[in-house]
Amino acid sequence: MGGRFLAGCGSDGESSTASEATASPTAAPTAAAAGDGFADVEGLKFVGWDFQPDTIQAHLDTWSGITGVPVDLEIVPSIGYAPALQTKLRGGERLDLFYNFTDNIGSFVEQGWAQDISDLPGVDDMLGEMYESSKPRYVTSDGRVIATPYFSAVHMLHYNPEQLEAAGFSGPPSTKEEVFDQCEKLKADGIAESPYSAFWDKQFIPQYFPLYLLADGIVPFGPNGEPAFADDAGTVEVLEWWQAMYQEGMTPGTILTDDPTKNAVNIANGTSAFYLIHHYFLGIIRSLEGTEAAKIVHAPQVPGTSGTTLQIGEVLQMGAETEGAAREAAFDLMKTYGWRDEGGDFSVLATWAEAAGLGAPYPAFWADPEIVALFPDFYDLPLISETFESKSEVQPPNPASLPWYSDFIIDQGDLVHELLLGQRTPAETVTALADSASAWASGEGGL
């Protein structure tokens, strides 16, 4: 199957790759096993965003070739993907499978747009192979499985060892105070003009807010999404640090509106010495032609007293109206896409790893020599795997159980920007964030 798959991707299908070599004794229950069960399925509708649409099409073609079920792929631009998807579903369009953002998966089930797939064959096997830390993304607090992986990643600190050495530091910072001190020295010595980069755009703040709290051992949200951060005095300290970093010029002045590529350019050309972002951004940074690009590496931990980081990932969900044999066929495709194909290979996940360094929430994925070979040497894969396993969390826990969370993230962006601009104190920001979370949870959020 691997060869056929690669042929679909433009390869000659003969070369040995991960897709041929990652067979596992825990191979997914397959389309073949389903026999002619899909014979009555007229076709599936699949919606994804525009990352490598040709590769998506190739994956679907391969699966269709095996199962005989045609898949109609629709690509929606990633800018505005969620509104477009919601508009389709709201308008009654039947979608069998679609990419979705983690923060939205709970609300999609609540709205009746996506379904519980817990009863389908192979769900438990898939979850059984996952890191414990990753499971809450796909499972609600009451045990319903409502999504499967598309890709996964962990936030890591990327840094330039030579710049740090030039400033007299022997290694990367391990606490947020050390980050500030190192940035201050790097800036004062003229080594890095804006030493610290992060994607502090309003829409991305909701990843950094729980991330910085986790790193300092603060529990961001309780099991039911309650704003536990408000009860920890450390939250104010984290926000004070955040505000100081921006106000005192340790970050680029445009950081509130910069996109992640701009931040990658900053560290690649030496303007910044640090960049806190998903692990796979190291590939993007290295691919840039900046003078410092080739020097950038992963730090062993995100700075903070606990060093715990945020695990992120986007998902595949099944539409609510997919039933009967089509439902089983759709789940077979979900397994192939987000876990193993019928030969037990991580064939689809392998292509995303090769294309962009994207990860998967399975220890076996990171341990497989063929998968490892797909990553450039500069990725510290044991560190990434360890981070997935024991140094990262999904936050809030079981986001699929919190349909209101996708709304609250907007308020997070607004409130933290006001903090950074000096329009709110850290203490006021904590109170406002907690009030907002509580309001959304009780259905009173928004205007």
Added chain:
Amino acid sequence: MTSTPETSSADAPPLTGRLRGRRGRGGGPSVRPRTLSRRRALTGVLLSLPAVVVLVVLVLVPAIRTVLYSFQDVPASGRGPTPFVGFDHYERVLTADAFWHSVEVTLIFAFAFVVLSTTIGLGQAVLLNKTFVGRAFARAALILPWATPWLVIGIIWKWYLDPDVGALPSLLGPTGLGDSESPFLASPNSALFFAVLSATWRQAALSGLILLAGLQAVPSQLVEAARVDGASSWTVFRNVVMPALRPVMVGVIILNSLYACLQFDVVFVMTGGGPGDATQLISILLYRQLFVFNDFGVGSVVAVFLSLGAVLFAAVMTLPQLVLLRRERPDR
């Protein structure tokens, strides 16, 4: 005003030989002219029907639904009962600080956008109406900004203003304006200003094209007569050209006002409504309510206010020109 065939069939042009002499039903006088006019009317109705259907389906029905939604509790899924809640959503919007802040931002943005787009467009039109070497090229170049999608303009301007690689901070190098110490999009005040400027860049091109067409329609004998009488260029422009251009100017201002109030793409791409909420136009607030929060009741209220506000704003912005037009042409 010419009479319609119905009101003065006696004045209708003579019938063709093919029709002449035919009698109407019952041997009475011919009713052909009336039949013909009805046919023409029917043809007009049939020809405009597709456009009317499109307008009803794509504009009128959604507009009515939006107004209805603004009084209803609409489930985000779009399925299930939609009970009427009276003016609850209106009360919620009108008491929200975020809404009034967006109104303020939108008014500032819209006023600056209309003034700049119209005046720069007028300047471009006047310039391109003169004879000079390369005029044809310059006229063609004027179309380029207009041919560029709003989204792309947002991306272009974001990079153009970037303190590290942007052309504008580089050009302003010695002054330090826009450099990494004071980036244009980092300050709430300058972010809004540059959002206006980038959107204006496109809209001024359209204004210029329309006004150029208007200038070319100004009777040249009027201009020449004024010059023969010894009028200066400014006097000719003010007293001869502008009055003739006024109807076109009214149209341009209405167009620019509506574009200003409905602007979304450029600002969203450049700033996402930030930093903070410095560039959060009503259109961005609307987007969030409808497509992020899926709050169709409150979102519909914001949409209703935005629509009414756009019409009101266009009327206010056009009023001075309409007053002048009335003075210059009392018959209009």
